Each structure stands twice: as structure tokens, then as C-alpha cells.
Amino acid sequence: MSSAATATAANTADAATSTKTNVFAIGRYKTVLQTVETRSCATKSTLAVPPPKPLLIARPSEAGEYPILVLLHGYLLYNSFYSQLIQHIASHGFIVIAPQLYILAGPDTTDEIKSTAAITNWLSEGLHYLLPPHVQPNINKLGLAGHSRGGKVAFALALDKEATSLKFSALIGIDPVDGMDKGKQTPPPVLTYVPHSFDLDMAVMVIGTGLGEVKKNPLFPPCAPKGVNHEDFFNECQEPACHFVAKDYGHLDLLNDDTEGLRGKATYCLCKNGKSRDPMRRFVGGIVVAFMNAYLLGDNKDLLAIKDGQNTVPVELKPIVCIG
Numbered sequence: 001m002s003s004a005a006t007a008t009a010a011n012t013a014d015a016a017t018s019t020k021t022n023v024f025a026i027g028r029y030k031t032v033l034q035t036v037e038t039r040s041c042a043t044k045s046t047l048a049v050p051p052p053k054p055l056l057i058a059r060p061s062e063a064g065e066y067p068i069l070v071l072l073h074g075y076l077l078y079n080s081f082y083s084q085l086i087q088h089i090a091s092h093g094f095i096v097i098a099p100q101l102y103i104l105a106g107p108d109t110t111d112e113i114k115s116t117a118a119i120t121n122w123l124s125e126g127l128h129y130l131l132p133p134h135v136q137p138n139i140n141k142l143g144l145a146g147h148s149r150g151g152k153v154a155f156a157l158a159l160d161k162e163a164t165s166l167k168f169s170a171l172i173g174i175d176p177v178d179g180m181d182k183g184k185q186t187p188p189p190v191l192t193y194v195p196h197s198f199d200l201d202m203a204v205m206v207i208g209t210g211l212g213e214v215k216k217n218p219l220f221p222p223c224a225p226k227g228v229n230h231e232d233f234f235n236e237c238q239e240p241a242c243h244f245v246a247k248d249y250g251h252l253d254l255l256n257d258d259t260e261g262l263r264g265k266a267t268y269c270l271c272k273n274g275k276s277r278d279p280m281r282r283f284v285g286g287i288v289v290a291f292m293n294a295y296l297l298g299d300n301k302d303l304l305a306i307k308d309g310q311n312t313v314p315v316e317l318k319p320i321v322c323i324g
Helices: 003-021 041-046 079-090 110-130 149-158 230-235 261-266 277-296 301-307
Strands: 031-036 055-060 064-072 095-099 135-147 170-174 203-209 241-246 321-323
Touching: 031 079, 055 064, 055 079, 055 110, 064 079, 064 110, 064 149, 064 277, 079 095, 079 277, 095 110, 110 135, 110 149, 135 149, 135 277, 149 170, 170 277, 203 230, 203 277, 230 241, 241 277, 277 301
Parallel strands: 064 095, 064 135, 135 170, 170 203, 203 241
Antiparallel strands: 031 055, 055 095, 241 321
């Protein structure tokens, strides 16, 4: 083989490797998106153990055993608004379960915490009924993530405000919010304002947005107010924990490009947004994949490359802070 051909082959191999390991691009697995209604006639007739809440599941179509991520939606949002994000994560070899915790809700998150615990307990009993025989869930490799109010719920469950039969190994707060302001937390409060007070036996990642604390207009408060946002959650984390903040993006910029209906339209009106959702969504999907690879699968090369600035990130980040 000529030197030119050798170089071309090497470049092709490098490109293939780069594509394969780029967590911010769609992964190598084809994905299936599945909706499960907990009380529908079809569900009752086909499932021995129906889920406690309706689910949106993204999973690889190929045969294998895959870790699980439970992703909790934000306040008054639909799980379908996250379908592009969860398919991105699933394409890298994960089963992502996004429950619809409620349609309407008041300030108290107690029922959401209980529902998430019930879903977690159901995983070992009922998830395999929803999957084809060649796709196996690994319930021993389990992550928990939540966006906005869902981030608060995820932290509350991880802090044992409700018991679960399964153990989480990774916790991810995506622009988590614990109320309107310091002193105006929604019940039950999660933040204690005591540094490193979260006693969590798992790795934690907090993702924040630079525009989340900025008002969209004078009529509405910011969607992730200072005093109850990502900064406060990270300040209470113990090691190992990492904090990534997307500088020029907003609280809802990880959602689908097209969010339908009145609630979908409101996602463009209530919060300060960046120029486009695609970069933020790819960043969140990629950093979640890197974090899950590190702490569920023991492969930290992507997370280290991002922390060290060796992996090109689709958004501009504020300085990354990691402890432990």
C-alpha cells in the first residue's frame, strides 16, 4: 500500500473512531421510542406488571444488556418534550425512561417523589415486560436525572426522602430548581444552605445555564432564580461531583426543537432562551453520556477529555468545577 493510501486509511480510521467516541453526536445504536400508558386497555391486556405512571422509553434496537437512566421532566412539561434528548442518550447504549409524573401540579413535590420511588421499585418487576427479549436492562447500573423541578425531585429521592428497593449509582441535576427564591422553597425543601451537606453515596453532576437566572420579561420571574438554582445545589454536593454551566443558553434549551400545544409554545415565551436549542440539547445529551459512562461503566475517558478541554463542546462553558 502506498504512503498516500496508508495515510488515507489512517485518516478514515481516525474519523471513524472520532465519530464513534463523540458523545455530542448521535451514537452508533439505532433507537426505538416507545410510549406506555399505564391504565390503557392495551396495557392491561399485555403487561403483567404495568408501570405506576405513563412512560416514554428510548432504547437501542440492537441486542445487548444496557444500563438505565430515569429522567424526570420539569414543571408542567410533557415527557414527550424530551424525546430528542433521550434518543441521543439511548443511541450511546442506554435505556432511558422518562415518566409523566403529572399533568397538573401545585407547589408540593411530595407526590412526585413518591411516584418516582414507585417507578424505581417497578423497574426490577415490570420493565422487562416492555422490552423485546434481545434487549436486557441492567438494573444494577442505574442513573437518576431530573430537569428543573424534576432535578429537585431527583435530589430528594437520592437523599432518601422516599425509600427505593434499587440503588442509584449516578445523580444528574439538569438546571435544578428548588422554588422561587431562598426562603421560598417548594415543599419539601431540598437545599439546606450548608456547604457539602448532601450525604449522597453516589457521583453527582449538576448542569446549569447562564441565562436561567435572567428574566425573559418584567412580567415573569426567571425560570432558575439565584438562591435556589444549580449553584446552590452544587455547593451542597460532596465529592465526587462536577458542575458544568452553559454560558449563553437558557433553562428550556434542552427540549425538542418543536414543542407542540399551548405548553410547548409557552416554553419559548416564559424563559430566557439561547439562539438555538440544538447545541444545548447536544451538550446535555453528551455530558450525560460521558458521566454515565464514567460512573456506571467505569470508562471515564470522555468525561476527562471534556474536563481537560480536549473534547470540543457544542456550547461555551463557564469554568468547569469538579471535586473528588
